[in-house]
Amino acid sequence: MKFLNRFFLIALLVSSATMVAQDKDQVIEGIINEANKNSQLEKLAHELLDVIGPRLVGTPQMKQAHDWAVKSYENWGISARNEQWGEWKGWQRGITHVDLVHPRVVTLEAMQLAWNPGTGKKGVEAGIIAIPDVANEAEFKQWLPNVKGKFVLVSMKQPTGRPDYNWEEFATEESFEKMKKERTEQTRAWREKIRKTGYNGRTIIAALEEAGAAGILQSNWSRGFGVNKIFSARTKKIPTVDVSLEDYGMLYRMVEYGDEPRIKVVAESKDLGKVPTFNTIAEIKGTEKPDEYVILSAHFDSWDGGTGATDNGTGTIMMMEVMRILKKIYPNPKRTILVGHWGSEEQGLNGSRAFVEDHPEIVKNVQALFNQDNGTGRVVNLSGQGFLHAYDYLGRWLEKVPSEITQHIETNFPGVPGGGGSDYASFVAAGAPAFSLSSLNWSYWNYTWHTNRDTYDKIVFDDVRNNVILAAILTYMASEDPERTSREKSVLPNNPRTGKQRQWPTQRKPNRKGGLD
Incomplete structure (x- = not known):
C-alpha cells in the first residue's frame, strides 16, 4: 500500500510538472533565454559607436550607419532597406585642435x-x-x-x-x-x-x-x-x-x-553640399495579418559631441536586438513586425514625421508602436498616451512579462498624449497607438544627453538587456493578440499651467531640406 501511495505521489508530481511546463509560453521562454545567453548588444554597440561613431544628419557617418544596419538585418535573414525622405546640408567633421599660445x-x-x-x-x-x-x-x-x-x-x-x-x-x-x-x-x-x-x-x-x-x-x-x-x-x-x-x-x-591671451584654432571640416537623408526600415512579414503592424521605434541620428551612445545608440541596438531575437524565436508572426530607425529626430522628429506622412496605409493599421529614446536605464514608466482603452491591451501584454521587469515599471492610464520629445509623438499625432518606453535616469540630462561624454562606457548593458526582453515580449503579445487595439481617445484634462483643456496634438510636417534654405 505504501508503495502504491508513493507511486501515485510521484505520478502526481510528474503530471503537475508537465502541466506547469505546458503552461509556460515557449516563445517567451525562448526570448528570455536568447536575450540572456546569446546577447549581441555589446558587439552591436561597439560596431555602431566605436567604429562608426556619432550620427549627425547629413554626415558620411550617418549614411555609413544606415548601410551597416541594413547589412546587419540581412545577415539575420530580415528584409531591410534605406528609405529616402529628404535632403540635408552635408558636412564632415575633421580635427579640432585649440591651443593657448600666450601668455x-x-x-x-x-x-x-x-x-x-x-x-x-x-x-x-x-x-x-x-x-x-x-x-x-x-x-x-x-x-x-x-x-x-x-x-x-x-x-x-x-x-x-x-x-x-x-x-x-x-x-x-x-x-x-x-x-x-x-x-x-x-x-x-x-x-x-x-x-x-x-x-x-x-x-x-x-x-x-x-x-x-x-x-x-x-x-x-x-x-x-x-x-x-x-x-x-x-x-x-x-x-x-x-x-x-x-x-x-x-x-x-x-x-x-x-x-x-591668444589662441590658435584648427577646426578642419568639409561642406559636402546637398546630401540625401534616410530612415532604415526592416520588417518580418506577418503570416495571418500582414497588413497590420507592430512597430519598434528608435531614432538613429545623434549629435556628435560624443558618439551618441545613450541618445540614441542604446535605443537603436535594443530594437535591433529585439528584431534579431524575434526572427530567431518567433519567425512567423501573426502581424508584420516593422522597425523604424529614424533620421533627424534631433532637429524635430523629421524622419518619423516623414514616414507618417508618406505611409498613411501603415499608420492606419498600427496595432502598437514601442519607442525607446532616453538613455541606458531600465524602463520604469509607461503611459497610455491618452488612448482610453490602452490599459485593456497593454495590461494584458504586460502580464506576460517577468515580474522582475514589470515590478520596476510605473504605469499611467490613460495618460495624456505626448506632443513631442521623441518619435512616438509623430504617430500619436496621427492617432496611432504609440507608446514611449521611458527609462531610469542614470544622470542622463546632465551627463550624457547631447554631451561630449555620451560614449560607449556609459551604457549599462544589464538594463538594456532588460529592455530588450520587455520590448520583445510586448511585440510578440501585440502581434498575437486576436483583437485590434482601440484608438478611442480619452477626454483630456485641463492643462495646469493654462487652465484650459488639453488638445490632441496635431500632425506636423517634417523639414525635408535641412540647412539648405
Whole structure:
C-alpha cells in the first residue's frame, strides 16, 4: 500500500510538472533565454559607436550607419532597406585642435560645433575679447568694431565647475546657499547684459561675424564634471568652438585681468553640399495579418559631441536586438513586425514625421508602436498616451512579462498624449497607438544627453538587456493578440499651467531640406 501511495505521489508530481511546463509560453521562454545567453548588444554597440561613431544628419557617418544596419538585418535573414525622405546640408567633421599660445602654451579641451565652417589646416590665431556691459544698443554698435580679428567669448563665465550634488555633499549649508545666490545673480546680470546689446544669445552671433570676428568661443556647460552640450554652429564663415568650462573660465579670467591671451584654432571640416537623408526600415512579414503592424521605434541620428551612445545608440541596438531575437524565436508572426530607425529626430522628429506622412496605409493599421529614446536605464514608466482603452491591451501584454521587469515599471492610464520629445509623438499625432518606453535616469540630462561624454562606457548593458526582453515580449503579445487595439481617445484634462483643456496634438510636417534654405 505504501508503495502504491508513493507511486501515485510521484505520478502526481510528474503530471503537475508537465502541466506547469505546458503552461509556460515557449516563445517567451525562448526570448528570455536568447536575450540572456546569446546577447549581441555589446558587439552591436561597439560596431555602431566605436567604429562608426556619432550620427549627425547629413554626415558620411550617418549614411555609413544606415548601410551597416541594413547589412546587419540581412545577415539575420530580415528584409531591410534605406528609405529616402529628404535632403540635408552635408558636412564632415575633421580635427579640432585649440591651443593657448600666450601668455603660456597649453592645449585646451575644445570642439568645433556641428556644421561649423572649417579653418583649413593652417588654422586661425588671434586674441580674445569679451562682450562688455553696455548701456544700450547704440553703445554696443559703437563698440562692435573692436571684435575685428579676435575670438569673442559669448557664454557666461561659470562661478563654479562643481555640480550642485558635490556642493551638497561637502559644503556648509551657508556656503552652498551663497554660491547659488551669487550664480543666480550672475546669470540674471549676464542675460541683462546681452539684452542691452539689442540682440539675444542667438542673433548676436551674426552681428559679431559681420563685424569681422575671427571666431566664436562658447561654453555650454551641462552642470556636471567635465560635461558640455555640443550643438550646431550659427556662423557662416568663421569657426565656432565650444570650450570646456575649466579652460573657458581660464580664458575669460585672462581677458578680465588684461593678460592679452591668444589662441590658435584648427577646426578642419568639409561642406559636402546637398546630401540625401534616410530612415532604415526592416520588417518580418506577418503570416495571418500582414497588413497590420507592430512597430519598434528608435531614432538613429545623434549629435556628435560624443558618439551618441545613450541618445540614441542604446535605443537603436535594443530594437535591433529585439528584431534579431524575434526572427530567431518567433519567425512567423501573426502581424508584420516593422522597425523604424529614424533620421533627424534631433532637429524635430523629421524622419518619423516623414514616414507618417508618406505611409498613411501603415499608420492606419498600427496595432502598437514601442519607442525607446532616453538613455541606458531600465524602463520604469509607461503611459497610455491618452488612448482610453490602452490599459485593456497593454495590461494584458504586460502580464506576460517577468515580474522582475514589470515590478520596476510605473504605469499611467490613460495618460495624456505626448506632443513631442521623441518619435512616438509623430504617430500619436496621427492617432496611432504609440507608446514611449521611458527609462531610469542614470544622470542622463546632465551627463550624457547631447554631451561630449555620451560614449560607449556609459551604457549599462544589464538594463538594456532588460529592455530588450520587455520590448520583445510586448511585440510578440501585440502581434498575437486576436483583437485590434482601440484608438478611442480619452477626454483630456485641463492643462495646469493654462487652465484650459488639453488638445490632441496635431500632425506636423517634417523639414525635408535641412540647412539648405
